[in-house]
Amino acid sequence: MIYTFENAREEHLNDIVRIWHEGWIDAHAAIAPAELTNMRTIESLETRANDRLDLIRVMMLDGQVAAFHMIKNDELDQFFVDRAYRGKGTARALMADVESVFSENNIKTAWLACAIGNERAAAFYRKAGWHFMRVMLLPVHVESGSFILDIWRFEKQIV
Ligand SMILES: CC(C)(COP(=O)(O)OP(=O)(O)OC[C@H]1O[C@@H](n2cnc3c(N)ncnc32)[C@H](O)[C@@H]1OP(=O)(O)O)[C@@H](O)C(=O)NCCC(=O)NCCS
Structure with missing residues (x-):
């Protein structure tokens, strides 16, 4: 598997939004409150991706965006793999x-929020050495x- 990572640019935007929207539906539509699902439109994700392009990095594989992540300070805010590249x-x-x-930014302890019931993501995070800490109330961004x-x-803990 030959891949590269790049800081996201405008030309990646359509792929980022598609991967984000499909991934959101796959992982969250069945477990999130309907009110939140209704607000996660393609347009709302496009606005967010566009506004925070500087926080996004894309993984390029076979000339395509295969996955992306968004990091805000010490938080892994978004982590999405295209359907074709999961597993x-x-x-x-x-x-x-x-x-x-995180390491370059000198972050020692990173955190992320996983939707309650997103078992596949939780299984992956555990496999990747992340530790479940607790259930917590979080204000998530909506328009x-x-x-x-x-x-x-x-x-x-980041080494
Ligand atoms: C979460 C995500 C990034 C993980 O990537 P992935 O390539 O699917 O991860 P892997 O296949 O390596 O690991 C997932 C693990 O969950 C297991 N799994 C698969 N489906 C599962 C399910 N429905 N329930 C529980 N575990 C499941 C897999 O078997 C695998 O474990 P294994 O390696 O021991 O077999 C990817 O699935 C994704 O982008 N999902 C949609 C978006 C998302 O949920 N993002 C995270 C938001 S917090």
Whole structure:
């Protein structure tokens, strides 16, 4: 598998939004409150991706965006692998890039929020050395402000 990582640019935007939207539906539609699902439109994700392009890195594989992550300070804010590349070790490579960004930014303890019931992501995070800490209330970003819900908090010590 030959892949590279790049800081996201405008030309990646359509792929990022598609992967984000499909991944959100796959992982969350069945477990998230309907009110939140209704707000996770393609347009809302496009606005967020566009506004935070500087926080996103893409994994390029076969000339395509195969996955992306978004990091905000000490938080792994978004972590998505294209449907075609799941279950193939892509997520592990993506996580290595996440950790190198934390490391470069001198972050010692990183954290992430995983939707309660997103078992596949939780299984992957555990495999990647992240530790479940606790359930916590988190205001998640929505266009009208924020939406508060319980999430699983995971943390990892970055070496
Ligand atoms: C979460 C994600 C990045 C993980 O990447 P991946 O390539 O699917 O990860 P892997 O296949 O290496 O690992 C997932 C593990 O969950 C297991 N798994 C698969 N489906 C599962 C399910 N429905 N329930 C529980 N575990 C499941 C896999 O078997 C695997 O474990 P194994 O290696 O011991 O067999 C990817 O699935 C994805 O992008 N999902 C949609 C978006 C998402 O949920 N992002 C995270 C938001 S917090």
